[in-house]
Amino acid sequence: MTGLMTSRALALLFWLTAAIIYLPIGVMAVFSFSSARYQILPIPTYTTEWYTRVFTDGQYSTGFVNSILLASTVSFVATLIGFACAYSLVNARFPGKTAFTLLVLAPLAVPLLLVGIALRIWTTMLGLQPSLPLAGIGQVLYVLPLAVLNLRNRIAQLPKSHEEAAWALGASRLRAIVDIVLPACRTSLMATFILCFTFAFDEFVIAYFLTNFSVTLPIKIWTTIVTGFDPTINALGTMVFAFSLILGVTAQWLFLRKDP
Amino acid sequence: MARPPVVNLWQGILPALLLMVGFFLLPVLYTLGLSLTSEGTSGLTLVNYQSFMAQPTLTDALLRSLVLALSVVFISTLFAWPLAWYLTFCVSDRRRVLMLFVLVAPFWTSFTIRAFSWQMVLADTGMVGATLSRLTGAPVSLGFLYSLPASIFGLVLFGVMLITLMVYSSMATIDRRLLEANAVLGGSGWTAFREVVLPLALPGWIIGAALTFIVAVGDYAVPTLLGGGLRPVLAQVMLSVLKGTYDLPMAATLASLLVIVIVLCVAPLLLLIRGTRLQS
Numbered sequence: 001m002t003g004l005m006t007s008r009a010l011a012l013l014f015w016l017t018a019a020i021i022y023l024p025i026g027v028m029a030v031f032s033f034s035s036a037r038y039q040i041l042p043i044p045t046y047t048t049e050w051y052t053r054v055f056t057d058g059q060y061s062t063g064f065v066n067s068i069l070l071a072s073t074v075s076f077v078a079t080l081i082g083f084a085c086a087y088s089l090v091n092a093r094f095p096g097k098t099a100f101t102l103l104v105l106a107p108l109a110v111p112l113l114l115v116g117i118a119l120r121i122w123t124t125m126l127g128l129q130p131s132l133p134l135a136g137i138g139q140v141l142y143v144l145p146l147a148v149l150n151l152r153n154r155i156a157q158l159p160k161s162h163e164e165a166a167w168a169l170g171a172s173r174l175r176a177i178v179d180i181v182l183p184a185c186r187t188s189l190m191a192t193f194i195l196c197f198t199f200a201f202d203e204f205v206i207a208y209f210l211t212n213f214s215v216t217l218p219i220k221i222w223t224t225i226v227t228g229f230d231p232t233i234n235a236l237g238t239m240v241f242a243f244s245l246i247l248g249v250t251a252q253w254l255f256l257r258k259d260p
Numbered sequence: 261m262a263r264p265p266v267v268n269l270w271q272g273i274l275p276a277l278l279l280m281v282g283f284f285l286l287p288v289l290y291t292l293g294l295s296l297t298s299e300g301t302s303g304l305t306l307v308n309y310q311s312f313m314a315q316p317t318l319t320d321a322l323l324r325s326l327v328l329a330l331s332v333v334f335i336s337t338l339f340a341w342p343l344a345w346y347l348t349f350c351v352s353d354r355r356r357v358l359m360l361f362v363l364v365a366p367f368w369t370s371f372t373i374r375a376f377s378w379q380m381v382l383a384d385t386g387m388v389g390a391t392l393s394r395l396t397g398a399p400v401s402l403g404f405l406y407s408l409p410a411s412i413f414g415l416v417l418f419g420v421m422l423i424t425l426m427v428y429s430s431m432a433t434i435d436r437r438l439l440e441a442n443a444v445l446g447g448s449g450w451t452a453f454r455e456v457v458l459p460l461a462l463p464g465w466i467i468g469a470a471l472t473f474i475v476a477v478g479d480y481a482v483p484t485l486l487g488g489g490l491r492p493v494l495a496q497v498m499l500s501v502l503k504g505t506y507d508l509p510m511a512a513t514l515a516s517l518l519v520i521v522i523v524l525c526v527a528p529l530l531l532l533i534r535g536t537r538l539q540s
Contacts, residue, residue, distance in 0.1 A: 003449070010346035018340065018362050021417055025366060025376035027387050032382075063309030081275045100273060103280050109471070111522075112480020113495050115284065117515045121294060121508055122287030141284050144276065202370035205480055211500070218372055225376050225485065234380075237373040241366075248368030252361075 025241055032234035050235035060191040060236065064221035067201055070132055070216060074139045075196035079189060081140070087177065089148070090155045108145045115141055116209030123210070130212045135166025138206035150195065152256070154188035155181065191254035198247040202240070292519065294512035308513040318497060320338075322517060324408060325494040328487075329525075331412045333469050336419030340468070343420070344427035344461070345453075348434075360428070363421055371418075375485040377404065378414055382486070393519035406488030416484040418475065423468035430464025431457060466533050470526045478518060494518060 032050055034043040054060050089097070095195060107115055119138050120130070128134060158181065166176040182189070203217035211219070217240070224230050296304045314320050328514065347356055381387045382405045404410050436456060442452045480495040487493065492500070498514045501507055 005352045007346070010350060013339070014346055014359065017343065017420060021363075021366050021421070024381040025374065027381050028344070028377040050425055053280075081279065084272040085276040088269040089284055092269030092272070094270065094273075100277065103285065104276055106280075107284060109474060110288075111474055111495075111518065113478045113480055113498065114288070114518060117498060117502065117511060118287035118291040119283060120502065121291050121512055121515075122283075124508065125290065137279075137283050140279065144279070145464075148276070183435055198368055202372075204370065204372050218370055221370075221376075222372055222481075225379075233376065237376060240373055241369045244369035245365060248365060 025238075028234050029238045029241075032231075032238045045065040050232045051239075053232045054236050054239070057218055057232065059215060060217070060232075063215045063217040066132065066215060067217040070136055070139070070207075071197050071200040074136050074143060074200040075193045076197045077136075078140050078143045078200075079151075079193045080145045082192065083151050083182075083185070083189065084142055085144075086148050086151035086155050087181065089152055104148055105145045107141045112142060112203070112205045113209075119206070120209045130210050132214045132216075133158055133206040135210040135214075135216070138210050139200045139203050142203060142206060143199050146199065147192050147196055150192045151185065151188060154185050158184055187254050187257055191251045194251040194254070198244055198251065201247075202244060216224055292511045292516050294509055295516040299508060301493060308509050311510070312513055312517070317492075318514070321492050321494045321497045322521070324491060325477050325518075326525075328408060328411055328415070328483070328493060330474050332415040332419045332476040333423075333473050335412065336414045336423050336472055337465070337469065339416075339420045340427055340465075342429050344464075345423045345457070347424070348431040360425070363424065367418065367421055370464075371479070371481045372485075375414055375482045376416075379485045382410065405486060406490070408487060408491065411483045411487035411493070414486045415472075415476045415479060419472040420477075422472050423465065426464040426468030426471075427461050428464070430461040433462050459511035463533050466529045469529050470529050473525055474522055477521060 031043070033046045033048065035045045035047045036043065036050065089101060094100075115138060119134070119141075123130070123134055162180050162184070163176050165181050167173075171179065202218060204222060206221055207216050209224065221233065221236060221240075224233055295308050296306070298305050298307045301307065346358060351359060379386075383389070384405070438456045439452050442456055447455070477497055480499060483493045483496060489496065494514060494517070498511060498518075501511045501514065
């Protein structure tokens with residue numbers, strides 16, 4: 001149907017697009033080992049100095065620790081709430097189910113900026129100070145739709161008969177969920193956790209709006225970038241890119257793998 | 261068949277419901293409401309919107325956001341359709357998995373770092389300028405960074421990925437026999453596209469275009485790093501209001517305008533989806 005020439009041209013278009021998407025990241029990775037401050041070729045000497053600096057700069061490590069803690073908490077809470085929500089959406093009929101589903105998925109269809117600004121205005125009205133826990137709540141809103149969508153698909157695929165057998169043997173609904181449904185979903189739960197973590201770890205706008213002085217890694221990166229150029233960002237950016245890529249690949253791989 | 265033990269499944273959705281209502285729905289409604297109030301006057305007022313209209317920096321920012329988002333959707337669409345066609349009809353299954361992965365993987369990492377890496381490459385001291393200078397033997401100043409086209413470029417990369425993915429996922433479900441029927445009846449590749457592929461893949465495009473529009477119109481990182489601060493978009497003025505003058509009703513007004521722009525631009529698209537569903 002598609003001629004050979006057209007097909008070749010389209011292949012070229014695809015790989016050109018891919019090359020453009022990867023170009024700056026590749027350049028950043030290469031120059032993160034350059035001793036020069038700017039992108040000069042040929043590279044004067046190779047150095048790992050910028051990487052050392054990332055690890056010795058206290059603010060980066062504080063940001064990193066904050067981000068890890070925040071993203072883990074956010075992903076754990078989102079996976080838990082998402083599981084309860086997904087299980088009910090699959091198994092229950094209740095009035096307003098469509099409206100509720102739309103509400104839970106709504107943050108996907110709204111700019112993050114809006115989630116951040118509305119939450120900031122709302123919490124200011126309530127008299128709450130901006131803080132990391134508030135940023136965490138904002139980020140749960142952001143990743144919850146992903147958790148619900150992924151887990152709902154998985155739970156809907158489970159054969160109903162195992163749970164029914166447990167009920168017949170006298171298990172309560174909760175007991176059947178804990179003993180039957182949770183173990184059957186463990187790969188998806190892990191994948192969901194990692195996926196949420198990937199997004200929460202890199203999330204910048206909500207955290208920026210809802211904290212005052214606490215620093216997460218994306219906030220530290222942002223302030224470093226906008227207050228003037230610092231080559232350590234090349235090194236840090238390369239590491240963050242690799243880290244997120246590994247997480248994303250792992251999550252994707254787990255989703256593709258079937259739960260036993 | 262065993263009867264399910266009686267438990268009210270409302271308990272399962274309760275945490276999500278409380279969270280969404282308490283920290284999403286109410287804040288958004290409160291923000292919309294706040295834009296209609298003003299200190300000193302009681303009751304509802306349009307004074308914030310009037311003050312918005314009176315400030316060219318603000319109205320320009322709104323227009324710029326709109327131009328940015330529409331251009332991003334338009335340009336991304338031009339690239340996305342051929343790419344989705346290619347992925348659906350021209351490659352083997354195994355290759356396709358790899359290619360989809362290649363396309364999507366970079367977008368798992370932060371917008372900020374990707375925008376920053378472009379800032380470095382496009383800067384006058386960056387790779388592209390340096391390479392051009394070397395090739396031509398004269399200093400080349402790109403003059404591309406810190407402009408609206410640079411912001412558009414940065415967001416188009418995201419848009420191409422997302423719209424391609426969405427169009428592809430619709431195209432992949434098309435029954436190939438329809439295309440064979442078209443070929444048997446003497447239809448060309450172009451008729452196959454116009455009569456079969458386009459209408460059936462349109463819902464995917466609509467979702468992709470709507471999401472791309474929403475991201476582009478509300479993004480802060482790319483317009484700041486690639487577009488610069490001199491000609492700000494709505495997101496940038498919103499942040500400077502919030503971190504600067506701290507005029508909450510004005511921040512709420514800007515946020516409400518963002519909502520209005522999104523509803524006005526995305527609603528027609530979604531109506532189009534309903535139209536295509538009714539047809540088929």
